[in-house]
Amino acid sequence: xxxxxxxxxxxxxxxxxxxxxxxxxxxxxxxxxxxxxxxxxxxxxxxxxxxxxxxxxxxxxxxxxxxxxxxxxxxxxxxxxxxxxxxxxxxxxxxxxxxxxxxxxxxxxxxxxxxxxxxxxxxxxxxxxxxxxxxxxxxxxxxxxxxxxxxxxxxxxxxxxxxxxxxxxxxxxxxxxxxxxxxxxxxxxxxxxxxxxxxxxxxxxxxxxxxxxxxxxxxxxxxxxxxxxxxxxxxxxxxxxxxxxxxxxxxxxxxxxxxxxxxxxxxxxxxxxxx
Amino acid sequence: xxxxxxxxxxxxxxxxxxxxxxxxxxxxxxxxxxxxxxxxxxxxxxxxxxxxxxxxxxxxxxxxxxxxxxxxxxxxxxxxxxxxxxxxxxxxxxxxxxxxxxxxxxxxxxxxxxxxxxxxxxxxxxxxxxxxxxxxxxxxxxxxxxxxxxxxxxxxxxxxxxxxxxxxxxxxxxxxxxxxxxxxxxxxxxxxxxxxxxxxxxxxxxxxxxxxxxxxxxxxxxxxxxxxxxxxxxxxxxxxxxxxxxxxxxxxxxxxxxxxxxxxxxxxxxxxxxx
Amino acid sequence: xxxxxxxxxxxxxxxxxxxxxxxxxxxxxxxxxxxxxxxxxxxxxxxxxxxxxxxxxxxxxxxxxxxxxxxxxxxxxxxxxxxxxxxxxxxxxxxxxxxxxxxxxxxxxxxxxxxxxxxxxxxxxxxxxxxxxxxxxxxxxxxxxxxxxxxxxxxxxxxxxxxxxxxxxxxxxxxxxxxxxxxxxxxxxxxxxxxxxxxxxxxxxxxxxxxxxxxxxxxxxxxxxxxxxxxxxxxxxxxxxxxxxxxxxxxxxxxxxxxxxxxxxxxxxxxxxxx
Ligand SMILES: [K+]
Ligand SMILES: [K+]
Ligand SMILES: [K+]
Numbered sequence: 001x002x003x004x005x006x007x008x009x010x011x012x013x014x015x016x017x018x019x020x021x022x023x024x025x026x027x028x029x030x031x032x033x034x035x036x037x038x039x040x041x042x043x044x045x046x047x048x049x050x051x052x053x054x055x056x057x058x059x060x061x062x063x064x065x066x067x068x069x070x071x072x073x074x075x076x077x078x079x080x081x082x083x084x085x086x087x088x089x090x091x092x093x094x095x096x097x098x099x100x101x102x103x104x105x106x107x108x109x110x111x112x113x114x115x116x117x118x119x120x121x122x123x124x125x126x127x128x129x130x131x132x133x134x135x136x137x138x139x140x141x142x143x144x145x146x147x148x149x150x151x152x153x154x155x156x157x158x159x160x161x162x163x164x165x166x167x168x169x170x171x172x173x174x175x176x177x178x179x180x181x182x183x184x185x186x187x188x189x190x191x192x193x194x195x196x197x198x199x200x201x202x203x204x205x206x207x208x209x210x211x212x213x214x215x216x217x218x219x220x221x222x223x224x225x226x227x228x229x230x231x232x233x234x235x236x237x238x239x240x241x242x243x244x245x246x247x248x249x250x251x252x253x254x255x256x257x258x259x260x261x262x263x264x265x266x267x268x269x270x271x272x273x274x275x
Numbered sequence: 276x277x278x279x280x281x282x283x284x285x286x287x288x289x290x291x292x293x294x295x296x297x298x299x300x301x302x303x304x305x306x307x308x309x310x311x312x313x314x315x316x317x318x319x320x321x322x323x324x325x326x327x328x329x330x331x332x333x334x335x336x337x338x339x340x341x342x343x344x345x346x347x348x349x350x351x352x353x354x355x356x357x358x359x360x361x362x363x364x365x366x367x368x369x370x371x372x373x374x375x376x377x378x379x380x381x382x383x384x385x386x387x388x389x390x391x392x393x394x395x396x397x398x399x400x401x402x403x404x405x406x407x408x409x410x411x412x413x414x415x416x417x418x419x420x421x422x423x424x425x426x427x428x429x430x431x432x433x434x435x436x437x438x439x440x441x442x443x444x445x446x447x448x449x450x451x452x453x454x455x456x457x458x459x460x461x462x463x464x465x466x467x468x469x470x471x472x473x474x475x476x477x478x479x480x481x482x483x484x485x486x487x488x489x490x491x492x493x494x495x496x497x498x499x500x501x502x503x504x505x506x507x508x509x510x511x512x513x514x515x516x517x518x519x520x521x522x523x524x525x526x527x528x529x530x531x532x533x534x535x536x537x538x539x540x541x542x543x544x545x546x547x548x549x550x
Numbered sequence: 551x552x553x554x555x556x557x558x559x560x561x562x563x564x565x566x567x568x569x570x571x572x573x574x575x576x577x578x579x580x581x582x583x584x585x586x587x588x589x590x591x592x593x594x595x596x597x598x599x600x601x602x603x604x605x606x607x608x609x610x611x612x613x614x615x616x617x618x619x620x621x622x623x624x625x626x627x628x629x630x631x632x633x634x635x636x637x638x639x640x641x642x643x644x645x646x647x648x649x650x651x652x653x654x655x656x657x658x659x660x661x662x663x664x665x666x667x668x669x670x671x672x673x674x675x676x677x678x679x680x681x682x683x684x685x686x687x688x689x690x691x692x693x694x695x696x697x698x699x700x701x702x703x704x705x706x707x708x709x710x711x712x713x714x715x716x717x718x719x720x721x722x723x724x725x726x727x728x729x730x731x732x733x734x735x736x737x738x739x740x741x742x743x744x745x746x747x748x749x750x751x752x753x754x755x756x757x758x759x760x761x762x763x764x765x766x767x768x769x770x771x772x773x774x775x776x777x778x779x780x781x782x783x784x785x786x787x788x789x790x791x792x793x794x795x796x797x798x799x800x801x802x803x804x805x806x807x808x809x810x811x812x813x814x815x816x817x818x819x820x821x822x823x824x825x
Binding site for chain 1: 277278281282285286289293319363364365366367368370396397399400401402403406476477478480527528530
């Protein structure tokens with residue numbers, strides 16, 4: 001009976017996590033609560049499915065489910081649903097062209113950021129795990145981020161590729177090997193670099209990275225320590241930019257499944273829907 | 276190996292529950308099986324999302340996903356999907372105006388009621404747990420319920436507020452402190468009062484309340500014992516009314532995530548879709 | 551602490567399975583990755599829901615959610631979503647007329663087949679478990695399967711009914727009691743017979759059947775051993791036919807919830823969407 005009790009305790013801990021979005025933390029980027037993708041690098045267009053082609057109804061469904069023709073620079077009409085909602089199934093991801101890219105997100109309300117979670121489908125069931133992101137950089141903003149400096153920016157050729165190796169739960173923010181021009185946005189707060197392990201065991205597909213407090217200003221010159229906002233004045237943000245520096249080996253596209261943003265809300269609710 | 280066996284047994288019990296809708300019981304209110312919301316107190320209209328406003332396709336999607344303009348007295352077009360289907364994510368709820376309200380539900384088929392389950396998103400991941408319902412009353416009907424007596428009825432000022440304290444799995448039905456006029460419907464069966472604990476641990480977010488058998492008639496005069504239908508003639512119902520007497524502190528609205536109705540089906544299938 | 555460690559290990563094993571689609575195997579029939587239902591025996595039309603009838607928006611939603619009027623011989627517009635996607639809830643199934651039938655599926659890409667998984671909703675929560683399939687036969691094809699020999703084929707009267715008893719994880723392929731004409735398709739590979747246990751415990755609702763290697767050719771004459779493709783030349787398939795020989799007792803229809811196809815992909819990706 002002692003055994004049974006210990007087993008029950010351990011099970012309950014895992015069940016609590018499992019039934020609390022696998023993080024136990026509120027997600028302030030959640031689409032259904034008001035989070036939204038407001039800009040991103042170009043998305044990959046897959047071949048039309050047979051179903052969509054077969055009928056008008058199928059075509060309409062295809063459009064509603066995320067594969068309309070995309071004018072250049074437009075926001076994918078299902079971007080928020082694809083990236084900022086629970087994963088429904090393999091394939092339901094935001095597919096960015098090439099092995100790098102970026103996404104700008106408006107949060108449901110202003111927060112003091114504390115952590116970020118990224119989730120891909122587990123390697124065990126993936127059809128092609130190479131499209132998972134690998135090196136990621138997170139920037140915070142007050143107000144909508146300015147466009148990235150060049151083209152769709154943050155290319156593999158950029159210095160962000162050198163951010164690899166700064167990874168895991170204790171990711172260091174404000175590393176000096178990030179070239180400030182690559183961030184392409186004055187006023188950005190560098191929230192951290194992290195590496196997503198696409199080959200972790202399936203139960204660890206949701207990976208939460210603690211952000212350094214206080215966040216460093218990205219505008220710091222190379223070689224300098226970034227400015228520190230004092231702990232007493234830790235800045236609130238209402239937008240973030242996720243920069244994909246590299247993926248796990250797919251040259252054609254990078255599939256983004258789910259980003260969650262954690263922190264302490266400040267001020268009145270912003271874009272929120274009832275919940 | 277003895278340890279391992281005990282652990283496996285405990286895990287299997289929890290996995291069976293988890294994979295059986297977390298209750299192990301059929302849900303006769305399930306929308307996909309024919310259950311439907313047929314009336315409710317007014318719903319709260321959130322601000323239009325940026326996505327919906329941005330394009331015609333977005334606007335159509337918004338409409339399909341539940342936020343069309345609502346004429347007074349109309350049934351929210353996604354009410355059944357929002358309240359009588361598995362919870363998809365935070366925010367996907369039926370948002371009733373104010374801290375109280377009511378919803379009338381047609382069951383998939385007639386049943387002898389035995390239990391009811393209510394589920395909210397766990398406090399650990401909620402953006403605002405104050406919108407969770409607190410004191411609930413469940414009524415049963417044969418045929419569609421008549422409209423509530425006054426306005427949108429069952430207000431905080433009504434005597435149902437006094438039903439607090441009758442709660443939990445062993446909730447008593449037919450308590451004398453329910454004023455029959457407050458029920459607003461002759462022929463109603465008072466199935467029970469219960470209190471939803473919005474601050475329970477995440478794995479206990481689905482809360483099942485056993486109903487007293489046989490259900491008491493709500494039409495009993497105050498101070499009298501309600502009539503008892505004999506056990507041999509326990510009455511079948513095909514509609515229920517969920518009355519929200521209070522919530523966990525949000526003055527603006529109450530979000531209803533999922534109601535499940537349990538019991539023994541009687542007679543032929545009614546509104547059922549194939550399953 | 552030894553106890554706790556053992557409990558944690560056992561929990562982790564189950565969590566890994568649970569978070570890896572409950573099989574730990576990629577599913578090459580998955581709709582979102584390019585799998586598609588391309589033909590099937592007639593589907594059952596349920597009564598229109600009250601919601602659909604109540605408004606134009608409701609009717610549109612009904613159409614999008616799978617209940618449009620169906621011309622004879624047409625593919626149900628949501629067949630792929632219903633059968634080749636994660637189960638969303640009871641009722642979200644492909645409902646074939648009668649207690650037998652068949653479905654042809656194009657895989658996301660060519661594979662050497664190794665196993666197949668079928669999943670129904672658990673008996674504990676089902677409204678009517680009799681509609682679950684019972685005896686199943688799986689055929690493999692290169693290219694689209696030819697139409698079944700007669701009517702909607704594979705009726706209970708056919709000799710496939712005699713395949714019962716060959717079941718479970720170690721199902722034998724190429725049994726001599728399958729009359730080759732009943733397969734109705736030259737060039738078909740008989741991948742196996744299996745029996746779905748609809749009354750298994752809820753955590754075992756996903757049942758995986760290992761396929762015999764190498765698959766036997768269905769064209770073998772009765773009483774003969776089927777041809778064996780050499781292990782060095784195990785044939786790749788890109789289409790399958792699921793034949794339902796019988797169900798668990800419902801005369802009106804058989805509900806198919808989810809089929810997964812496992813194996814080793816060969817050659818370039820075919821119908822795949824990004825993932
Ligand atoms: K997602
Ligand atoms: K729901
Ligand atoms: K399904």
